Amino acid sequence: MYGQNPATAQKLRGTLKQVMLVEANPNYGRMLSDMLRMLGAEQITLYRDHEEALDKASGVMYSLIVCSHQLPECDALAFTTGLRRSNASCRKSPVITIAPEITMSLLNDIRDSGADEFMRKPFTWGDLQKRVEHVALKARPWIEAVGYVGPDRRRFNSGDYTGPRKRASDNKDQKTAHIEQAVRILKAAFEQYNSDPLQARRAMYAQLEVLVPACKTIASQDFYNNVRIILNQLREEWPDLNEIRPAVASLAAFMKIEDRRPSNAA
Numbered sequence: 001m002y003g004q005n006p007a008t009a010q011k012l013r014g015t016l017k018q019v020m021l022v023e024a025n026p027n028y029g030r031m032l033s034d035m036l037r038m039l040g041a042e043q044i045t046l047y048r049d050h051e052e053a054l055d056k057a058s059g060v061m062y063s064l065i066v067c068s069h070q071l072p073e074c075d076a077l078a079f080t081t082g083l084r085r086s087n088a089s090c091r092k093s094p095v096i097t098i099a100p101e102i103t104m105s106l107l108n109d110i111r112d113s114g115a116d117e118f119m120r121k122p123f124t125w126g127d128l129q130k131r132v133e134h135v136a137l138k139a140r141p142w143i144e145a146v147g148y149v150g151p152d153r154r155r156f157n158s159g160d161y162t163g164p165r166k167r168a169s170d171n172k173d174q175k176t177a178h179i180e181q182a183v184r185i186l187k188a189a190f191e192q193y194n195s196d197p198l199q200a201r202r203a204m205y206a207q208l209e210v211l212v213p214a215c216k217t218i219a220s221q222d223f224y225n226n227v228r229i230i231l232n233q234l235r236e237e238w239p240d241l242n243e244i245r246p247a248v249a250s251l252a253a254f255m256k257i258e259d260r261r262p263s264n265a266a
Contacts (some may be wrong), residue, residue, distance in 0.1 A: 007046070011042055011136065011137060012133065013042075014063060014136075015063050015064050016036070017043070017063045018043050018045075018063045019041045019042075019043065019044045019062065019065070019066065019110070020045050020065045020066070021044055021066075022046075022053045022065070022074055022079060023047075023048065023070075024074045025070065026048070027070070028068070032066065035108065035128050038131035045062075049074070050074045050217050053079060054079050057086070057088045057091075058086065058089075060087045060090065061093075062093050065090070066095075066098065067080065067095060067096070068096070068098050069098065069106075070099070070100070076097045076113070079136045080097065080110075083114070083147040084114040094117070094135035094139070096117045096118070096131050097119075098118070098120070098121060098123070099118070099119075099120060100120070101120065112148065114148070114149055115150070116134075140156075142206075144185070144206035145185050145189060145203050146192040146196050146200050147188075179210060179214050179218075183207070183211070183251050183254075183255045184247075185203060185207050186207040186230070187252050189258065193241060205234055205235060208227065208230065208231055211227045212227060215227055222250060222254065226250045227247075230248065
């Protein structure tokens, strides 16, 4: 908690309670561990191999993960992608990726893997503090789709952006925008069901966390009926896609979502 505002340090306690550090270089690993302890980290577990780290992640609720991208020992992209699509209890925990060089191509790959933040080596204690505070205090909405799983990529590394918003959904009220996005992801997941049934089903279930409560505020019996059909089918061991298809189409039409090419909606 060196050099931190006490109030901020208190807010970071939950995020720093159980930290996983994936770093192939032992010297860097020790330095990072010291930096994290200065921030207030309570428990730090260090792994030098991303595959071992991914395997161990399934059994512990890590509150923060810092992963180095240093091939071949540490592949942060494979680690983060695998974590986000796993059944680990920490699959939604914030991930900060660090790398010796950050090209535009790698930056896009880090974003698409589902990482929350990134840093370039070498970095300072202040750089790490800023990233930890950002993931702890400015968490982005979670996206559970088929092509992408992780925090909202549209806001990747843009928390301080104050310019004009140009997306159509940015001009709608927040509740309506959330419902529309849920229907978009639901539709995209259904269209990709045959390519990845397990993730498609999980993605569709995740959207119902938005759409089921929406039934209480949207004055439409059809909307309610369609959401109920999808929910009941997803509860079955073998969902009937022919039952789900018209319900998804009806919800998309209700939200005025055009039938365009499948989108990751993230």
